[in-house]
Amino acid sequence: MIATPLSAYADIGRRIAPALQAGAILTDVGSVKQAVIRDLQPHLPPKVHFVPGHPVAGTEHSGPEAGFAELFRGRWCILIALPETAPEAVARVGRMWERLGMHVVTMSADHHDKVLAVTSHLPHLIAYTIVGTATDLEDSLKSEVIEFSASGFRDFTRIAASDPVMWRDIFLNNREAVLEILQRFNEDLTALQRAIRWGEGDKLQDLFTRTRAIRRSIIEAKQD
Amino acid sequence: MIATPLSAYADIGRRIAPALQAGAILTDVGSVKQAVIRDLQPHLPPKVHFVPGHPVAGTEHSGPEAGFAELFRGRWCILIALPETAPEAVARVGRMWERLGMHVVTMSADHHDKVLAVTSHLPHLIAYTIVGTATDLEDSLKSEVIEFSASGFRDFTRIAASDPVMWRDIFLNNREAVLEILQRFNEDLTALQRAIRWGEGDKLQDLFTRTRAIRRSIIEAKQD
Numbered sequence: 001m002i003a004t005p006l007s008a009y010a011d012i013g014r015r016i017a018p019a020l021q022a023g024a025i026l027t028d029v030g031s032v033k034q035a036v037i038r039d040l041q042p043h044l045p046p047k048v049h050f051v052p053g054h055p056v057a058g059t060e061h062s063g064p065e066a067g068f069a070e071l072f073r074g075r076w077c078i079l080i081a082l083p084e085t086a087p088e089a090v091a092r093v094g095r096m097w098e099r100l101g102m103h104v105v106t107m108s109a110d111h112h113d114k115v116l117a118v119t120s121h122l123p124h125l126i127a128y129t130i131v132g133t134a135t136d137l138e139d140s141l142k143s144e145v146i147e148f149s150a151s152g153f154r155d156f157t158r159i160a161a162s163d164p165v166m167w168r169d170i171f172l173n174n175r176e177a178v179l180e181i182l183q184r185f186n187e188d189l190t191a192l193q194r195a196i197r198w199g200e201g202d203k204l205q206d207l208f209t210r211t212r213a214i215r216r217s218i219i220e221a222k223q224d
Numbered sequence: 225m226i227a228t229p230l231s232a233y234a235d236i237g238r239r240i241a242p243a244l245q246a247g248a249i250l251t252d253v254g255s256v257k258q259a260v261i262r263d264l265q266p267h268l269p270p271k272v273h274f275v276p277g278h279p280v281a282g283t284e285h286s287g288p289e290a291g292f293a294e295l296f297r298g299r300w301c302i303l304i305a306l307p308e309t310a311p312e313a314v315a316r317v318g319r320m321w322e323r324l325g326m327h328v329v330t331m332s333a334d335h336h337d338k339v340l341a342v343t344s345h346l347p348h349l350i351a352y353t354i355v356g357t358a359t360d361l362e363d364s365l366k367s368e369v370i371e372f373s374a375s376g377f378r379d380f381t382r383i384a385a386s387d388p389v390m391w392r393d394i395f396l397n398n399r400e401a402v403l404e405i406l407q408r409f410n411e412d413l414t415a416l417q418r419a420i421r422w423g424e425g426d427k428l429q430d431l432f433t434r435t436r437a438i439r440r441s442i443i444e445a446k447q448d
Contacts (some may be wrong), residue, residue, distance in 0.1 A: 004443075056374060093252065115365060115368045118358055119369050119376060120372070125413075125420075126380075126431055128431060128435050130346065132431050132434065133346075133409045133440055135434055135435065136391070137342065141342065146441045146442055147300060148302075148446055150300075151280050151344055153341060157325075159376055159379060159438070161439035161440075162432075164428075164436070166426050168428040175420055181357070185357045186413070187352070188356055188360075199396055199399070201231075202322075204388075205389060207352060208384070208391050214370070216385075218370055220288060
């Protein structure tokens with residue numbers, strides 16, 4: 001099981017390939033799946049079962065010390081069932097994650113990368129940006145931003161404290177999907193900016209009412 | 225103490241003014257302070273002490289049922305000491321908040337509005353936008369965004385579940401400060417977008433490393 005930043009995968013694939021026996025199962029936990037297939041698959045001997053995986057769980061902390069018993073419980077694990085991989089190998093990796101309490105689902109690598117661009121990569125990009133904007137403020141304002149962070153900003157700083165190398169690699173390796181959803185976000189933000197500038201309260205209230213419904217859906221899906 | 229959405233203040237000022245006795249202290253808990261002074265002060269009889277206030281604490285829930293004993297503990301309360309208000313009136317309002325566990329600080333209404341635009345108003349605007357972007361996705365993607373929300377998106381939905389009328393009024397009443405910080409955010413986001421498009425990993429990693437330091441400052445300031 002490979003669990004490193006994505007930029008290390010190609011080299012890891014080259015190095016471990018000679019040691020992989022026929023019938024071995026190779027899986028990973030990387031946050032992007034098309035790039036992982038691109039970087040690993042060419043190196044693998046034909047009789048190795050490759051099951052790209054992504055346990056969607058974690059905190060802003062990294063490394064073995066950041067683990068805890070409930071980390072995976074009730075969360076989703078996404079596995080990619082490649083056409084050339086034996087279904088039994090996919091099922092076996094799935095059973096391992098289920099024993100840790102995860103719900104296992106399979107989807108295509110392309111679809112995975114699109115979904116995660118929305119749910120994970122764009123939120124991290126936005127959080128990094130807003131915290132970066134705050135760090136560039138004049139000093140008098142910056143110290144107060146830290147003191148009064150409890151009013152919303154704090155939640156962004158938690159996300160923006162995630163591992164820099166891991167996240168650099170995610171953005172570089174899921175470029176198209178991230179840029180596409182970022183474009184949509186930019187259009188929506190520009191519309192909201194315009195509504196504020198022109199004092200269009202109804203438009204603001206309409207959006208803010210719609211977004212509440214999404215929160216309720218998440219609570220109902222027990223992902224809160 | 226006025227505790228309503230900001231758009232109700234002017235009317236409330238008109239209605240309560242005739243009932244305010246000389247020596248009465250009027251305060252509020254609104255999230256914008258220049259607009260509150262603009263809307264209330266003209267209505268107040270001369271011998272009323274006006275102390276605009278903002279206890280910077282809260283959750284995404286509203287109303288009396290959403291209160292809990294520790295809500296204000298260890299958080300900041302910002303009071304505006306207007307030149308025409310007796311210092312003893314400001315001190316009295318401050319003591320009340322201190323009894324609820326808050327640290328009290330005074331600053332100008334203009335400075336308050338700038339600080340909160342960064343720490344609270346922009347983060348809410350961004351969260352509303354990204355959750356709105358997700359609600360507009362095609363249905364197949366949207367249902368999965370909810371299921372895989374634990375990967376970052378979830379934190380934004382909590383913020384974007386805040387009261388729509390309260391937040392409409394905040395944006396309409398702190399327009400200049402919000403648009404100014406939004407402009408800075410947009411510039412920074414565009415730079416990051418460009419770094420992703422051109423594969424400039426060093427720029428990404430540099431920013432992601434800088435933003436971690438802000439998180440540490442917040443933990444040290446005990447606002448986490």
